[in-house]
Amino acid sequence: MADPVTTQASLEAVLKDEIIRMYQDVADNPEGEYHFFHGREAAELFGYDPAWLDRAPAGAVASFAGVGNPHLRSAIQPGETVLDLGSGAGLDAIIASWSAGPSGQVIGVDLNPSMCVKAQAHAATSGSRMECHQGRMEAIPLPDASVDVVISNGVINLSFRKRQVIEELFRVLRPGGRLSVTDIVSAKPLSQAIVSDPKLWAS
């Protein structure tokens, strides 16, 4: 019988690869059809201001794969440091940078290093300042109490270790800091068939 710890670790490794593959595909082939809405169509569905989408780089908009609009409640102020957890192609980070202003800082963290490169290129194109770190959400590569606001969009649900992710968010936020996170939740436990299928879990 397989060791459950080994099985879990192996499943997580496969899931990591599948998450990278799927969201890289959305970024590289935004004209593709996926079973979730993406791009400008999704952003408009979730209430993103069309003026933001006109102003942001087309590539960042086209690759958007969020599940809601964390900017509705983020209330980012000039000068604040913002973490975008799972920054993808950079749309949310770029929008956040407009609120944080030149005295603020936006830091993206993404599992996929090539998405960090893409997001930073999009930010540079739009004149926005953004740094991006490759890293896992279960071990955010930032110091304790180093950010004022966390935003995230459709990312935490991808982790098998959600409690660890949320404890990491608590750790990196300064006392008094806040988060505005959109994500997918399920009212019922998912079947083992879904939990054990990285393609289903990643999507």
Place this chain on the structure above:
Amino acid sequence: MFRLFEESGFTRVRSVVVPHFRFRKLATQNSAEAYGVKAVLFTATRPATA
């Protein structure tokens, strides 16, 4: 997830369902509805004293 935020020390945890969220493909949407899958906007604060 709401409970996880509270248990991790966050306060002022709030959640609101994201209107209009749905999957593009009908079969996926039907499965999602069977499991009560929703998109939710969470807000929370790390206490100033924590």
